Amino acid sequence: MQALPDFSAFGGVPAHAIRAHGVRAHAIRAITIDLDDTLWPIWPTIERAERVLLEWLHVHAPATAQSLQTAEAVRAVRNEIGSLRPDLAHDLNGLRRESIRLALTRAGDDHTLAEAAFDTFFAERQRVELFEDALPALEFLSSRWPVVALSNGTADVHVVGLGRFFHASVSAHRVGFAKPDARIFALAAEAAGVPADSVLHIGDDAMLDVKGAMDAGMHAAWLNRAGVDWPHEGVTPHATVASLAQLCQGLAQG
Template sequence: MTTPPIKAVLFDLDDTLWPLDAVIKRAENTLYEWLAIHAPGVTQRFTQDGLRALRADLLPTDPRYRYDLWALRHATLTRACEECGEDTARMLQAMAVFSEARNAVTPFDDVASGLASLGHRHLLGSVSNGFADLQAIGLAHHFRASFAARQFGSAKPDPAIFLAACEALGVAPGETLYVGDDPLLDVAGARNAGLQAGWMNRFGRTLPDHIVPAAQFTTLHDIDRWLRQPA
């Protein structure tokens, strides 16, 4: 069976377009410092690890938390305030502090030029389980459609969010390449939705044997070169 030509490229965001771990650590530190000033009872009772444990405890209590990480973090802070007698209303401001720090990402060096090059020949979109703000980050103009699990109401690897992005771009799943770093959420998820799946391996990781992407990449320029190959 002949593989149809790729008309669109969809991207994961975290650890595909920018590294995430250091960003989350910095954002959590910034939030904790804010809490120490504005809700000191929380930091007197909970360490950062304690807040992470509370978040893990809350995760299975509401199906929404599986796809809305903002809501999960806000619920965690609210519960911590309730246990400490702090003002829960201030946690919206706390989440604004966290979100600003969470959006202070530094894209990999190839991202700006790679997206610009790919965008000349293909429709571009994004599908993410996180709640990064592409407008705040400065990359939104590259994408015709961007889907975040929080707004959509389901998360990868649910086929629905991949298919919705394809529909928004006006392309068939088989005409779409999805690129992400997570073997299960991104590669297997996209394949199960009928898309072609590329694995972005920026950190020298190893794929499980049962995960077979259409191609492996380390930069966006690798994607551009792969797409330019003769059929």
Template sequence: MNFPVRAITLDLDDTLWPFAPIGARIERVLHDWLLQHSPATAEQFPVETMRALREQVFADHPHLLHDLSALRRLTLELALQRSGADMALLEPAYEVFYAARNQVECYPDAIDALARIAARVPVAAVSNGNADLQRIGLMQHFAFSLGSREFGAAKPSAGIFLAACDRLGVPAEHVLHVGDHIDLDVVGAARAGLRTCWLNRHDDAGQVLAWPHPDPLPDLEFNTLTALADWLDAHPQFAAVDSAMEPAPAWT
């Protein structure tokens, strides 16, 4: 296997931090806020009902699946309308959601490993989610963040990967995409011509998944971001610190 790594594109949710605790916090915090500011909405849309409404909104608006912020705002708008609430509450309610969405707890290895990786090669976030790396406090490790909302299409669309490569100024075959999702991250990036690293973290039972597809296969597979940082450290001659550097030699 021969290829240089001159830049990395990195998924966020379930790669740097688990999303499930964030989702649970969003539901709890938003419901508590509605109890205080719009009790009728909270009564008509308790957590499970609000979740069902959100899922229906997502199903009814597939053209917005690249824009999770728009779908969340639409969910809140419908809940407020149907409960007869003051629609002036829409933007404050959305801000409550968005603040909770950006209260992330990174995996124990993630921040130190990210800093090590970013010291080796330029790193760009490529995400279908709507996390704000500035709010979270991690933007200093990234050259930029490209979200599906900004781009107009979501992973596994080849376009979003290639747009990130263009902004990095690095050919796709010299960019390593790192993410947890088999299809959205690894298969999508591979089909766009990038190299791929499957971050296959242990589940709650301490197990890791087996790769399900005969083709394409990930170029690399690790169960922590630290392992990727270690791997890059073990091959310093093959990772350019500056994307404008001459192409790095192939490694084996």
């Protein structure tokens, strides 16, 4: 078993912050972890990918590029596809691809360019910039437990370059339902090979990650980097931490 990575640069956390509601490292047999806004900030990634897509469209489908110059225009097409294709509600890749196809068709460009345009967007979407504490946290967690990626997004941990840390990956667009649906948490526990009550789920979203995991019978750690108030009455996260580094320090002390 590897030693705890040096988290000193990220600040400490008292052990009771992790233990306050009953999480003990010895009771945990697997970790599930969210990706977007947990391991990396998602909106800078999406904004960059959309810029790259627009540059591609300027070359290959200029009329479509002209129609998608503003964020409002992009969002309007996306919302329209969401209404027209409820079957894609949990498939962000499908929504993006069909939004591009609709924009191409409306602008009079070749709609068959949608696949190549989406591939351009998707490749850039996989270029993420990790939070500073993400890599040492993954090293710590994966040296002690099987770690399963559990995401509503479309990042591929192998393409991103983090596949070595993960035992498995469960994504909403592949299984057909999304967090906070208890079924996706159950699939993640199954992928880890342990009961749900032996899993600690880590994520940034109070509803999708934390309440969803607890409703599914898991332990849950709320990664609250912004220091906002917990929004749900009647239920409290098993742990609330300001960083992944703090979470790992607390688990090491547990």
